Amino acid sequence: MTSTTTLTITRPDDWHVHLRDGEVLNNTVTDISRYFGRAIVMPNLVPPVTEVKAATAYYKRIMAQNPSAHFKPLMVLYLTDQTSAQDIIEAKESGLVFAAKLYPAGATTNSSSGVTDVAKLADVFAAMQSVGMPLLIHGEVTSCEIDIFDREQVFIDTILQPLVAKYPLLRIVLEHITTKNAVDFVESAGDNIAATITVHHLLYNRNDMLVGGIRPHYFCLPILKRNIHQHALIKAATSGSNKFFLGTDSAPHAQHAKESACGCAGVYSAHAAIELYAEVFEQENALDQLEAFASLNGPNFYQLPVNNDKITLVKKSWSVPETMSFGSDVVVPVRANEEILWQVQD
Numbered sequence: 001m002t003s004t005t006t007l008t009i010t011r012p013d014d015w016h017v018h019l020r021d022g023e024v025l026n027n028t029v030t031d032i033s034r035y036f037g038r039a040i041v042m043p044n045l046v047p048p049v050t051e052v053k054a055a056t057a058y059y060k061r062i063m064a065q066n067p068s069a070h071f072k073p074l075m076v077l078y079l080t081d082q083t084s085a086q087d088i089i090e091a092k093e094s095g096l097v098f099a100a101k102l103y104p105a106g107a108t109t110n111s112s113s114g115v116t117d118v119a120k121l122a123d124v125f126a127a128m129q130s131v132g133m134p135l136l137i138h139g140e141v142t143s144c145e146i147d148i149f150d151r152e153q154v155f156i157d158t159i160l161q162p163l164v165a166k167y168p169l170l171r172i173v174l175e176h177i178t179t180k181n182a183v184d185f186v187e188s189a190g191d192n193i194a195a196t197i198t199v200h201h202l203l204y205n206r207n208d209m210l211v212g213g214i215r216p217h218y219f220c221l222p223i224l225k226r227n228i229h230q231h232a233l234i235k236a237a238t239s240g241s242n243k244f245f246l247g248t249d250s251a252p253h254a255q256h257a258k259e260s261a262c263g264c265a266g267v268y269s270a271h272a273a274i275e276l277y278a279e280v281f282e283q284e285n286a287l288d289q290l291e292a293f294a295s296l297n298g299p300n301f302y303q304l305p306v307n308n309d310k311i312t313l314v315k316k317s318w319s320v321p322e323t324m325s326f327g328s329d330v331v332v333p334v335r336a337n338e339e340i341l342w343q344v345q346d
């Protein structure tokens with residue numbers, strides 16, 4: 001006799017995703033809206049989403065793809081050296097902009113218009129604190145003398161700690177954390193500090209990217225770290241702590257842009273995110289914690305209602321294709337040409 005293992009959880013949300021723009025939007029929106037309820041949509045377009053007007057137009061382009069009815073994009077303002085406190089007040093009043101994103105200039109994909117010095121944004125952070133707008137952070141320093149594997153930790157020590165001390169009521173999400181140092185920092189901070197964790201940082205460490213040949217599809221920022229960090233992230237995600245929640249950081253680049261002499265940073269996981277998180281949680285004997293991580297902790301932190309419907313995962317393996325459509329190009333998804341153990345029931 002065979003028995004099927006199933007797991008029913010409250011509909012999950014993705015608190016960090018890149019949908020890109022233009023002809024690929026149809027692919028990314030279709031994938032992300034298959035079962036996710038809400039998604040925080042990152043603003044690092046070219047040009048970046050620095051104004052309410054641009055956020056509104058981007059929202060409309062996303063909704064024009066006819067996502068599933070349960071799907072709601074949450075829009076984000078991209079902070080630059082020029083952002084003013086007035087911009088934050090207007091963004092809040094718009095009712096459309098949900099959060100603002102700090103990219104240190106040069107830290108990651110399309111961050112060249114980012115912030116060169118957080119001191120320049122003192123009024124902006126004060127305004128965010130007073131209107132209650134969350135600050136989302138790509139937490140890496142950019143100075144060339146800092147090793148790429150240390151950039152998250154140095155950011156926490158030199159930029160984030162003082163920022164948290166200066167704005168004690170500002171709600172901050174340290175995005176896509178990759179180190180034990182980040183886990184420790186978030187755990188020891190107040191209730192206003194939380195973190196997202198990607199599925200690729202739970203599944204892989206830098207050996208997966210570099211041993212036996214360089215695998216460009218595992219290259220993302222912050223970069224995969226050594227296995228002790230991977231294990232600290234797995235422990236944090238599966239611990240039941242309400243400070244950690246799901247953010248795929250699904251960040252597609254066309255195959256040719258990754259398989260290149262200077263390949264782009266970003267992993268595409270929107271085609272199978274909750275399925276892969278389920279694998280990690282099952283491996284840890286922690287499937288009972290998946291719902292908190294994927295569906296409860298995020299809304300709790302963001303002061304939003306939990307989704308009022310459910311999804312069901314079935315333990316039934318399937319193969320991921322070698323490539324997937326990405327506008328007129330293709331993207332190589334995570335687990336390409338390999339099996340995934342779980343599926344979401346239609």
Ligand SMILES: NC(=O)N[C@@H](CC(=O)O)C(=O)O
Nearest residue numbers: 018108109220221251265266
């Ligand atoms: N994570 C990545 O490696 N890349 C993201 C940017 C980001 O989230 O830092 C992208 O937009 O491609």
Ligand SMILES: [Zn+2]
Nearest residue numbers: 108138221222
């Ligand atoms: Zn980032």
Ligand SMILES: [Zn+2]
Nearest residue numbers: 018042249251
């Ligand atoms: Zn991202």
